Amino acid sequence: MTTLAYKPTLDEVLPRLRLLYERRAEDCIFAVMQTPSPALVDFQSRYREGYCEYPDLLERIAFWDRFLTERASIEDDSVPSAYLSELDQGLYGGLLGGGVQFMAHPESGWISSMVKPILSDWSGLDRLRFDPGHPWFRRYLDQLDVFSRAAAGKFGLSHFICINGLNLVFELVGATRTYLSLYDHPAEVRRAIELAYELNVAVQAAFFERTAAPDGGTASNMVQWIPGRVVSESVDPFHMTSVQCLEEWGRGPVERIFARFDGGVLHVHANGRHLLETVAGFKGLKAVFLGDDRGFPKAFDVLDQLQEKTGGLPLVVDAGFERFVDRLDRHKLPGGVLYRVGGVPDSDTANRLMERVREYCA
Numbered sequence: 001m002t003t004l005a006y007k008p009t010l011d012e013v014l015p016r017l018r019l020l021y022e023r024r025a026e027d028c029i030f031a032v033m034q035t036p037s038p039a040l041v042d043f044q045s046r047y048r049e050g051y052c053e054y055p056d057l058l059e060r061i062a063f064w065d066r067f068l069t070e071r072a073s074i075e076d077d078s079v080p081s082a083y084l085s086e087l088d089q090g091l092y093g094g095l096l097g098g099g100v101q102f103m104a105h106p107e108s109g110w111i112s113s114m115v116k117p118i119l120s121d122w123s124g125l126d127r128l129r130f131d132p133g134h135p136w137f138r139r140y141l142d143q144l145d146v147f148s149r150a151a152a153g154k155f156g157l158s159h160f161i162c163i164n165g166l167n168l169v170f171e172l173v174g175a176t177r178t179y180l181s182l183y184d185h186p187a188e189v190r191r192a193i194e195l196a197y198e199l200n201v202a203v204q205a206a207f208f209e210r211t212a213a214p215d216g217g218t219a220s221n222m223v224q225w226i227p228g229r230v231v232s233e234s235v236d237p238f239h240m241t242s243v244q245c246l247e248e249w250g251r252g253p254v255e256r257i258f259a260r261f262d263g264g265v266l267h268v269h270a271n272g273r274h275l276l277e278t279v280a281g282f283k284g285l286k287a288v289f290l291g292d293d294r295g296f297p298k299a300f301d302v303l304d305q306l307q308e309k310t311g312g313l314p315l316v317v318d319a320g321f322e323r324f325v326d327r328l329d330r331h332k333l334p335g336g337v338l339y340r341v342g343g344v345p346d347s348d349t350a351n352r353l354m355e356r357v358r359e360y361c362a
Contacts, residue, residue, distance in 0.1 A: 002214040005154045006072045006080045013077055014215050014225060016358075020314050021226045021286055026336040027362045030077040031324075032224065033350035034342045039067040040109050047104035047111075054102055055086060055111050057143055061150040063109055068155045073347045076354050077338065080155035081219035082147060085110035087140055092163040092199060093118060093171040094136035096128050117174040122181070122188040125172070130199045140203070144210040156219030157211045159232050162204065162264075165253030166237035168196035178237065182249060193253055201260055204231050208261075220265065222289045223316055223338065228262030230286060235279060239272030246275055251282060258284030265289065270296035276309040287314040300324075303334050318342060328356060335362030 004010050019025040043063060064082035071080060090100040090113025098115030105112060119125065131137070147157055163171065169178045169192045181189050208229045213219045218230040233254050238246040258264040263284040268276060270293035279288065290299035290306060299306060299317040307315065314336055321343040327333050344350045 002212075003153075004080060004156065004214060006068045007078075007155070008072065009075050010079070010214060013079060014217070016077060017079070017223075017225050018217075018227055020336070020338065021223065023312050023314065023336075026312055028335050029333050029357055029360050029362065030338040031354065031357045032078040032338065032340045033074050033076040033344045033347075033354065034340060035071070035074065035344045035346055035350055037067055037070055037109075039063060039070060042066075043109045044106040047106055049104060049106055052102050052104045052111060054100075057146050060086065060111070061147055065150065065154070067109060071347075073351075074354075075351045077224060077357075079214065079219055079225040081158040081213075081221065081224075082151060082155060083110070083158040083221040084143060084147065084160050085112045087143065087160060088112040089114040089161075089163055089167075089171065091136060091140055091203065092168060095130060095134050095199060095203075096172070098171060100136075115171055117172065117177070119172050122173070122185050125188055125191060125195075128172075128195060130195070130202055132202065137202075137206075141206060141210065144207065148211050156213045156225075157207075158219045158221040159204070159207060159230065160221075162200045162231055162233045162257060164196050164200045164233060164257055165193055166249060167234055168192065168199065170237060175237070179241075182245070189249075197253065197256060200257055204257075204261065222265050222267060223287045223314075226265065226286055231257060231261050231264040233257065233264045233266050235266060235268065235272065235275060238275060239269055243275060243278050246278055251278075255283045258282070267291055269293050270299070273306065273309075276306060280310040280313045285313065287316060289316040292318055300339075303337065307334055307336075312336060314338070316340065321345075325353070328353075328360065331360075333360065333362065335360075 020030055068080040093115030094100040096118055098118040100113050100115055102111055102113050172192055217225050217227045219225055222232055235250050238250050263286045265287045267289040269291040292298045300319045316338045319339045319341050321341055324341045
C-alpha cells in the first residue's frame with residue numbers, strides 16, 4: 001500500500017473507496033469533510049475573481065501543499081491531490097493555436113484557463129493537427145514534472161478534465177456555431193471529433209505516464225480515488241439538448257475514450273439531469289459527480305429521485321453540514337454515495353462525524 005504523508009489513514013480509505021467504485025457498498029455511505037482553510041483565505045486575499053496572468057508554478061504547488069497539509073488530521077474518505085486547473089480548457093485549445101486566457105477563482109483556489117473560438121469558419125479545420133513538440137505540450141509536460149516532484153510522498157495529482165468530442169468543437173467554433181454545425185456541417189464536426197480524440201488521448205496518456213497515484217489507481221478531484229487509469233469526462237455540451245442528440249453525438253466519443261483507458265467518471269450539472277438515465281448506461285462509466293446550479297433543486301435534496309435514474313451507479317454529491325447531520329440522525333441518507341460535506345466547523349467535529357459515517361448502513 002502506498003503511503004502519503006498528508007493522509008495518515010490512507011490504508012483505511014483506499015479499501016473503502018474501492019468497495020464504493022466496484023459497486024460493493026450500496027448500503028454504505030462515504031464522506032469528505034470540508035473545513036475552513038487558511039490557505040484558501042490567503043488566496044482570496046491575493047486574487048480577485050476574473051482574468052489574471054499565467055501563474056508561477058512554484059506558487060501554485062505551494063498553495064496545494066499548504067491547502068492539503070491542513071487536512072492531514074481529518075480522518076474522512078478524501079485522498080489528497082492537487083488539481084492542475086491551469087491546464088483546464090486552455091491546454092487543449094492552446095495546442096491548436098488558440099489564445100489562452102487565465103482566470104482566478106477565489107472560492108476554490110483555482111486558476112483556470114480557456115480560449116476564444118479558434119476558427120472563424122470551418123475552412124480552417126484542415127490546418128489543425130496535434131504536434132507533440134508544440135510549446136504548450138512542452139509546458140504541460142514541465143508542469144507535470146514540477147508537480148510530481150513536489151507532491152512525491154505527500155499527496156497525489158488529480159486527473160484533469162478531458163476536452164473531447166463537442167467540448168473541443170466548442171473551442172474551435174464557439175457554442176452557437178457548434179449546435180448549428182450539427183445540421184449544417186456534420187462532416188466537419190465528425191472530423192473535429194476525430195481530432196479531439198487524438199488530442200485527448202495524447203494529453204491523458206502523458207498524464208498517466210508521468211504521474212503516480214496510490215495503489216495503482218487514479219487520484220481525482222471528482223471522486224477522490226478510483227482503481228485503474230480512469231479519465232474525467234464531460235457531457236456539458238448536451239445539457240441543453242435532447243437525449244437523442246446525446247445519443248447521436250455524445251455517447252460514441254465518451255465511450256471511445258473510456259475504452260482507451262480503464263473507464264471514466266463524469267460530472268453532470270443540474271440542467272443536464274434529464275440525461276442521467278442515458279448517461280448511466282455508458283460503457284466504462286464508473287461514477288458521476290452531480291453538480292448543483294442556481295434555479296434547480298440541490299442534488300442532495302432529490303437524491304432518491306436521481307438514484308432511480310442511475311441505478312447502482314456510485315454518485316458524488318454536495319451536502320451542507322447541518323442538512324447532512326440531520327439526515328444522518330434520522331437515518332435518511334441513501335447508500336452508495338460519496339457526500340462532500342461543506343461547512344464542517346473543524347477537524348474534531350469532522351472526525352467525530354466520520355465515526356458515525358463508517359458505522360452507517362442504509
